[in-house]
Amino acid sequence: MAEVTVxxxxxxxxxFDDLEQEFESHRLGMWLFIASExxxxxxxxxxxxxxxxxxxxxxxxxxxxxxxxxxxxxxxxLLTSGLTMALAAWHAQxxxxxxxxxxxLLSLAFATGFLIxxxxxxxxxxxxxxxxxNAFSGHGFxxxxxxxxxxxxxxxxxxxxxxxxxxxxxxxxxxFVSRKVKFTRAxxxxxxxxxxxxxxxxxVWIFLFPLLYLVA
Amino acid sequence: MExxxxxxxxxxxxxxxxxALLVLAGGMVVVSLAPLENIAGLDWIDLHVLKGLVIFxxxxxxxxxxxxxxxxxxxxxxxxxxxxxxxxFAFLALFIVFTWADIGFRGLVYPSFEEQLNWxxxxxxxxxxxxxxxEEAEEAxxxxxxx
Numbered sequence: 001m002a003e004v005t006v007x008x009x010x011x012x013x014x015x016f017d018d019l020e021q022e023f024e025s026h027r028l029g030m031w032l033f034i035a036s037e038x039x040x041x042x043x044x045x046x047x048x049x050x051x052x053x054x055x056x057x058x059x060x061x062x063x064x065x066x067x068x069x070x071x072x073x074x075x076x077x078l079l080t081s082g083l084t085m086a087l088a089a090w091h092a093q094x095x096x097x098x099x100x101x102x103x104x105l106l107s108l109a110f111a112t113g114f115l116i117x118x119x120x121x122x123x124x125x126x127x128x129x130x131x132x133x134n135a136f137s138g139h140g141f142x143x144x145x146x147x148x149x150x151x152x153x154x155x156x157x158x159x160x161x162x163x164x165x166x167x168x169x170x171x172x173x174x175x176f177v178s179r180k181v182k183f184t185r186a187x188x189x190x191x192x193x194x195x196x197x198x199x200x201x202x203x204v205w206i207f208l209f210p211l212l213y214l215v216a
Numbered sequence: 217m218e219x220x221x222x223x224x225x226x227x228x229x230x231x232x233x234x235x236a237l238l239v240l241a242g243g244m245v246v247v248s249l250a251p252l253e254n255i256a257g258l259d260w261i262d263l264h265v266l267k268g269l270v271i272f273x274x275x276x277x278x279x280x281x282x283x284x285x286x287x288x289x290x291x292x293x294x295x296x297x298x299x300x301x302x303x304x305f306a307f308l309a310l311f312i313v314f315t316w317a318d319i320g321f322r323g324l325v326y327p328s329f330e331e332q333l334n335w336x337x338x339x340x341x342x343x344x345x346x347x348x349x350x351e352e353a354e355e356a357x358x359x360x361x362x363x
Binding site for chain 1: 305319
């Protein structure tokens with residue numbers, strides 16, 4: 001007979017005084033990690049802005065090969081999954097384990113939607129040879145630096161997609177944790193921290209989306 | 217009573233934040249699609265630049281909303297995490313200024329990249345390769361029009 005696991009109340013780790021200290025320490029750790037992530041993506045975005053400044057025609061020509069409608073759809077997916085992650089934390093504070101799981105699954109579904117759209121975008125670029133550097137084989141471009149745009153496009157969105165995959169992994173982890181630990185108003189750290197990471201993915205996309213799809 | 221960690225989420229605030237983010241994202245798209253002519257009194261600024269500034273301004277508002285409400289910086293008792301977050305942007309601003317000061321004016325000092333490295337653009341190579349293929353196809357079958 002399958003063993004039914006009853007979620008248990010969280011116990012404060014021995015090296016913390018109380019729940020609040022434990023929570024704040026975890027949160028500070030997460031924010032320091034987010035800070036390092038912002039520095040990494042920030043350097044990338046600054047690079048993108050400088051390339052835009054240096055090669056405006058290449059960016060305009062490259063941007064014409066991206067579909068703003070797909071970018072907007074992906075923005076919708078990410079913002080909505082950001083809401084469902086926050087709703088998961090809201091339900092976690094009310095100890096509604098089933099609703100936490102439901103919102104985590106919804107977030108996973110929206111994240112999958114994001115990846116599906118990215119798959120179609122990437123396959124179209126590969127098909128037309130719109131690739132970085134010497135791999136570029138697209139034709140009909142007039143600006144000799146058009147490949148620079150696609151170099152930036154693949155590095156920036158590739159790194160972002162990697163983060164989306166890690167974020168999805170965290171959602172799956174939260175689903176497992178929700179079977180073992182009972183979330184309460186006093187302890188919902190896994191959902192809170194994963195939500196913070198997912199919000200970081202939203203933050204990065206909020207700048208990447210206009211830089212790649214909207215600003216010529 | 218023991219102090220409870222974090223802040224209590226409010227579903228009304230979350231929904232309002234979500235709607236605001238959707239509206240702002242829609243605003244970015246609408247601004248990017250807006251035609252550039254027929255804006256009276258704005259001939260003193262390049263409208264492409266103005267569009268870019270408005271779009272990134274909206275993006276900055278979105279980032280403030282996400283970090284303030286969804287990431288909970290607004291509700292923090294100690295402002296340490298806010299200092300960490302904003303400190304990041306201060307250093308990024310420094311990075312932008314110094315990098316731009318280098319990249320923006322390097323052309324005045326050094327010859328272009330192409331001259332330095334005797335480098336040929338992959339875009340030009342691809343265009344030539346494609347033109348070569350078209351010529352070969354034309355020689356093989358003169359009836360087929362070249363692209």
